[in-house]
Amino acid sequence: MFRPQQHREKAAAYGELIKHSSDQGENDELQKLRDRHSALADNEQGLADDYDSAVNAAEQNRARGLALAAEEEHVLRCLGAAVIMQWNALPKTLQREIFDTAGSVGKLLETAALRGQIARFLHKHKNDAGRKNVPAADAHHDAKSGAAALSRWDDEGGAVPDGLPR
The missing domain is CATH 1.10.150 (DNA polymerase; domain 1)
Structure with missing residues (x-):
């Protein structure tokens, strides 16, 4: 050539x-x-x-x-x-939607582990900035929805030992 x-x-x-x-x-x-x-x-x-x-x-x-x-x-x-x-200032339904969406972003076989990591992270930072902004009227709603959300997270492999992130 x-x-x-x-x-x-x-x-x-x-x-x-x-x-x-x-x-x-x-x-x-x-x-x-x-x-x-x-x-x-x-x-x-x-x-x-x-x-x-x-x-x-x-x-x-x-x-x-x-x-x-x-x-x-x-x-x-x-x-x-x-x-x-701003997590603690978000309504619980929005928190759950964000959690569900974030937990499904990873690979299918790693979803449960990712959800657990996210739940532990949120629990660890539950008292960080933003909690002071939650109105007192939401406290009753938080307690009521907390048990249902914890049960749901537990079923999905994202349970945290001390309850939901607040």
Whole structure:
């Protein structure tokens, strides 16, 4: 297989032969060969450039994708932290919906373990910021729904020994 440089060398060699040839028919044939090798050199160079561009574009896209993934991960971490900071101020039904959704994000076979980790995390941080903002009227509702929610979490593998996160 010829490379662009080899085609250019052949074209140059045919150019030299044209200079030393006196037969018009031979000159025409040599010129066709020179032109053919020049075109082949251009084609080979174009293919090589296209290949390099494709490889570089794939690398650039991959790097851009990694940067976007890192940015999205940062955004998700910030949103998650904001939800946790306001957890105790959220209605219990919304807490349960968030818990259910978060628990189903992982791999199917690891759902129970993930739900347990989330429940333990929430229990550990149950008295963190945001609890002071819960109105007193919600206390009765919290106690009433607490037993049902604890039972549900227990059935789903996310039970916490001391009760629900508050």
